[in-house]
Amino acid sequence: MLSPTRYHDRFVADHAAVRAVLDEALFCHVGVVVDGRPHVLPTLHARVGDTLCVHGSTAARILAAGRSGPLPVCITVSLLDGLVIARSAFHHSLNYRSVVVHGDARLVTGAAEKGRMLDALVDRVGTDRSAQCRPPTAKELAATSVLAVDLAAETTDVALKTRTGGPIDDEADLVLGHWAGVVPVRLHAESPEPVCDLPIPAGLAPSLR
Numbered sequence: 001m002l003s004p005t006r007y008h009d010r011f012v013a014d015h016a017a018v019r020a021v022l023d024e025a026l027f028c029h030v031g032v033v034v035d036g037r038p039h040v041l042p043t044l045h046a047r048v049g050d051t052l053c054v055h056g057s058t059a060a061r062i063l064a065a066g067r068s069g070p071l072p073v074c075i076t077v078s079l080l081d082g083l084v085i086a087r088s089a090f091h092h093s094l095n096y097r098s099v100v101v102h103g104d105a106r107l108v109t110g111a112a113e114k115g116r117m118l119d120a121l122v123d124r125v126g127t128d129r130s131a132q133c134r135p136p137t138a139k140e141l142a143a144t145s146v147l148a149v150d151l152a153a154e155t156t157d158v159a160l161k162t163r164t165g166g167p168i169d170d171e172a173d174l175v176l177g178h179w180a181g182v183v184p185v186r187l188h189a190e191s192p193e194p195v196c197d198l199p200i201p202a203g204l205a206p207s208l209r
Helices: 015-024 063-066 111-122 137-141
Strands: 030-032 037-045 045-048 051-057 071-085 094-106 144-150 157-163 181-184
Touching: 015 071, 015 094, 030 045, 030 063, 037 063, 037 071, 037 137, 037 157, 045 111, 051 094, 051 111, 063 094, 063 144, 111 137, 111 144, 137 144
Parallel strands: none
Antiparallel strands: 030 037, 030 071, 045 051, 051 144, 071 094, 071 181, 094 144, 094 157
């Protein structure tokens, strides 16, 4: 695991905790350098064992950059758990969990592996959703690229940082009359809004957090 250079007390060296954050978050940001310039793409992700995968259009610059070989990427996932309100402006903060992955992404070319990863991505939006909808056609598969990063590879660095608890005010500020505390933040799925009269599958109304 990659060790952070600041706030070492927020670093968590726990592979199970890393997997839990990756599995709870519904999207990530993928950063690459293309033609000498940084590009960051927000996208859905899925974890299949120790493999983290993302997908996108074959025409996307980030995905296309992986055709020539392993592509150095930075993938970040963040979960916001609360707003930390301090007595001083300086000590306001956030309670959060974040995972940063630095590694070499490979373009998935095998039909069977690509199919499994695309199913895993679809299942992120609803339990067993990949089995409840039309599978992709050959044309749709050709238009979709999948990048995969081996989380267990020696060349992959993974760092999990987290902050919990209330504000850390200076002792001299504790006597001030300003309110301090935490405003919890949760991601909540509302009831599905159907476009037809078919019954709503139970898996499409998940309890996200």
